[in-house]
Every structure is written in structure tokens, then in C-alpha cells.
């Protein structure tokens with residue numbers, strides 16, 4: 001017989017928090033946002049925890065190595081998307097693991113034959129003072145010098161002159177080999193009053209750079225997500241088809257955690273994938289699963305060995321799954337149901353399986369509501385897509401800056417994904433392809449969001465996430481429906497979006 005759940009499907013937007021008593025110990029500085037990512041015995045410690053409970057979505061427009069590094073620096077975690085070839089995805093994971101904190105990929109480069117006008121525009125656009133000069137203008141080219149805004153002035157120098165005419169040539173510059181440690185690199189920077197230290201290989205090619213301003217920045221990174229070898233932590237998405245090839249490649253590349261990426265995780269396909277990872281691979285890497293929206297889905301995946309379970313169908317800003325397939329559930333209702341099952345499961349089995357709230361968070365405070373409702377961590381797509389560090393293009397539309405953002409179920413994402421398999425037809429789209437307002441660099445944005453979370457928890461008298469789960473008092477607000485009009489996604493013309 002058909003089942004009709006007795007309650008209305010509610011979103012995060014329909015709740016507010018009622019403050020609890022705030023005591024002297026309950027200050028923003030004392031709030032500990034750290035949280036478990038993978039399953040652990042009740043009373044024990046999760047083998048993978050992060051300091052800031054935010055992870056980036058398994059999406060092409062979101063989780064690239066650059067974003068993964070920035071997010072790990074600030075205490076979160078990225079899941080590199082799986083809508084690409086296995087070797088390509090493994091290389092992205094490996095790039096994050098290879099990255100030495102403080103040594104960055106040189107992104108502002110020029111070549112000796114470029115004009116001063118060109119380099120001036122490059123620096124202005126990037127809001128930087130200094131560019132690296134390599135023979136071919138690439139980040140790995142032969143290092144030939146540096147040029148900064150102190151080396152030329154548009155009123156004194158002809159902007160048609162070449163970079164070569166004003167650059168400081170390599171021969172007179174302090175450089176270091178790739179084997180140098182970060183602390184020795186910083187010593188060189190201070191001893192020689194450098195803004196930028198080029199790291200140059202034996203054969204004269206640029207390997208990376210160390211910036212003086214990162215030194216200050218680094219001191220703020222007390223929360224970095226790093227492994228025992230001090231490498232950044234990184235996750236990756238997998239699917240329920242090529243997992244026998246993809247999972248071992250990602251393990252080999254050094255992925256810390258994986259997650260099955262699907263709109264609907266309550267399937268035998270996910271159980272098979274988990275059985276492979278837990279059984280045949282002997283749990284070489286923890287694998288999360290999802291997405292589900294009720295307790296049945298949670299239990300099925302937890303019993304199959306999921307490291308965590310991800311919640312959310314159709315709530316994402318680029319989602320049209322509800323319109324297309326009529327499946328989904330308001331994110332708050334879904335979380336309440338799943339969290340209750342997580343707690344029952346923990347009591348019955350002694351195993352705590354963390355819950356991730358994925359998609360549809362329109363305001364920073366929705367993250368606090370999700371945590372209050374019991375989520376252990378939160379996955380965000382639109383939020384991260386807006387930043388410099390995301391891989392999508394920055395575009396100017398009618399004088400406003402936007403970053404491109406598209407769903408993994410959109411034709412644009414599928415085109416890439418299915419290319420290898422010779423499949424280009426898709427009967428219908430499940431996501432839109434559009435733009436989100438550009439928001440600058442990830443660093444100040446994460447800092448602001450974290451401050452808000454801390455402030456909310458202070459008001460609610462909680463200094464840890466588990467205390468917040470236990471003590472939060474929530475109230476439903478009026479008759480708001482789960483329309484999510486607040487999401488600013490401007491549709492690309494022709495993108496199949498009925499509602500977002």
C-alpha cells in the first residue's frame with residue numbers, strides 16, 4: 001500500500017534557533033567546530049576529523065586542486081569531482097597531496113618579449129605587485145627574472161617596451177632549490193627582504209614560489225586539515241560503475257576519503273560499491289555514500305559499511321531533480337529523520353556514522369541550522385563556486401562579475417563525463433548551467449562564515465558541535481514554503497531550468 005508520510009516536507013529556511021543561556025566560558029574563541037568525517041566506535045575518536053565542518057561539493061565547477069588546497073588550509077576538506085577520467089582525477093588528488101604548504105603554483109607569469117603594458121594589465125587584474133618571468137611565460141618555464149610594479153611606471157616608461165628591458169634578471173636574484181624547507185625559505189625572504197622567492201629546479205625551471213604575504217597568512221592557519229606526513233587532506237568522488245578501477249587509482253594517489261556521488265544512494269549499486277571497498281579492498285580508504293533523505297536509506301548504507309552518509313535530494317541551488325523526477329525531501333525534514341536513525345544505529349551497534357548535509361544552503365545561518373539539527377558536516381557547491389579558487393571562469397555580465405556554476409546533472413557536465421564512454425545523448429537534464437555572483441577569495445569568506453557559526457553557537461550556549469546537537473532549541477517559522485528563491489543563479493540561456 002502506498003505510504004504517505006504524515007508530515008510536511010520542510011527546508012532549513014523554515015527554522016530559527018532559540019538562544020540558550022550563554023555562560024562565561026561560552027565565547028567565540030572557545031568554540032570548537034571540529035567534527036568527525038568517518039565512522040568510529042562510540043566513545044572513541046574518528047580517524048578523520050576536520051577543524052571546520054565544511055566540505056566542497058563533488059562538482060566540476062567547485063572542487064579543483066586549487067580550491068582543495070585553500071579549503072584544507074582553512075580547516076575544511078574538498079572532494080575532487082569524478083566527472084572526469086580516472087587518471088585525470090587521480091592526478092588532481094595527487095597534486096593536492098604533493099603540494100607543500102607555503103609553496104604555491106606560480107599563477108602570475110609573463111615572458112621577456114611581453115610588453116610592459118601587458119604585464120601592467122596582468123598585475124592589475126590579479127591585484128598583485130609582482131610577476132614571474134619565464135622563457136615561455138608558463139608556470140614551469142625556464143626562470144629568467146622578476147618584474148614588479150616598482151620596476152616601471154606608465155608615465156616614465158613606454159608601455160610598448162618589453163618586459164626584458166625592465167625586469168630584474170635571474171642572475172642577480174635570490175632563488176632556492178625545491179628541496180628547501182618552508183622555514184628556510186621564510187628565513188631567506190626575511191634576510192633578503194624579498195616579496196617573492198622563486199623555487200628553481202636544477203635545470204633552471206620554475207618549480208613554485210613562496211610569497212612573503214603567505215607567511216602572515218600561514219600564521220592564521222592553525223586549523224589546517226593535514227595528514228600524519230603534514231600533507232593536505234583531500235577527498236574524491238567515485239561512482240557506482242567504474243569503482244573497481246577508480247577506487248584503487250585514488251587510493252594510490254593518496255586520497256584520504258572517498259564518497260559515492262549520486263542523487264540517489266538508496267540502491268544496490270551503492271551497496272555493491274561499498275562491499276568492494278570494505279570487503280575486497282579491506283577498507284584501504286573510507287568511502288561515504290548517498291544521497292538519502294530518510295532513515296531507511298541511512299540504515300541501508302550504514303549497514304553496507306558507509307564511512308558517512310550524505311543527505312539531500314533536490315535541494316541544491318542548481319538542482320531541478322524535484323521538477324524533473326519528482327523525488328526529494330525538504331532538507332530539514334530529511335536531516336531530522338536521518339539524524340534520529342544515526343543515533344539509533346549508534347546506540348544499537350556502538351558505531352557512529354557521521355551525517356553530511358548536502359546542498360541548498362542559501363545563507364551562512366542555514367549551516368548553523370543544519371548543525372543544530374544534527375548534521376556532523378556540511379557540503380556546499382554554490383558557496384565555493386563563487387570564489388577565486390574555484391576552477392570555473394570569471395565572467396562580466398552587464399558590469400557585474402559572476403563565476404560560472406553548473407550542476408553535475410546538466411548537459412554541460414554530462415558532455416564531459418560521457419565523452420569517454422561515447423555517450424552524448426541524455427534524455428533529460430537534472431541540473432542547470434548558470435552563473436553565481438563572484439565573491440572574491442575563499443580565505444576572508446570562510447573566516448566570516450566561521451565567525452558567524454561561532455557567534456550562533458555562543459548564543460545557543462554550545463562550545464562544541466556535539467553539545468550543539470544535544471542542546472539546540474529550534475522553532476519553525478510561519479508558513480514559508482520550500483521555494484528557494486534566494487539562490488542567485490542567473491540561468492545561461494538555453495539551460496533547462498524550471499525553477500532552481
Ligand SMILES: NC(=O)C1=CN([C@@H]2O[C@H](COP(=O)(O)OP(=O)(O)OC[C@H]3O[C@@H](n4cnc5c(N)ncnc54)[C@H](O)[C@@H]3O)[C@@H](O)[C@H]2O)C=CC1
Pocket residue numbers: 058239240241261262263264267269291312313314315316319321359407408409430431
Ligand atoms: N543531490 C542531488 O539532489 C542531485 C545530485 N545530482 C548529481 O548529478 C550527478 C549524477 O547523479 P545521478 O544521475 O544520480 O547518477 P548515478 O550514476 O548515481 O545514477 C544514474 C542512474 O544509473 C543507475 N545506476 C547506477 N549505477 C549503476 C550500475 N552499476 N549499473 C546499472 N545502473 C546503475 C541509477 O540507478 C540511476 O538510475 C551526480 O554528480 C549527482 O551528485 C543530480 C541530481 C540531484
Ligand SMILES: O=c1[nH]c(=O)c2[nH+]cn([C@@H]3O[C@H](COP(=O)(O)O)[C@@H](O)[C@H]3O)c2[nH]1
Pocket residue numbers: 057058059291312314315316317318319320321322358359360361379380381382383406407408409410430431432
Ligand atoms: O539536482 C541536481 N542537479 C545537478 O545537476 C546537481 N549537481 C550537483 N547537485 C547537488 O547539489 C549540491 C550542491 O548544492 P548547492 O549549490 O546548493 O550547495 C551538490 O553537492 C549535489 O548534491 C545537483 N543536484
Ligand SMILES: [K+]
Pocket residue numbers: 264265266267
Ligand atoms: K533508490
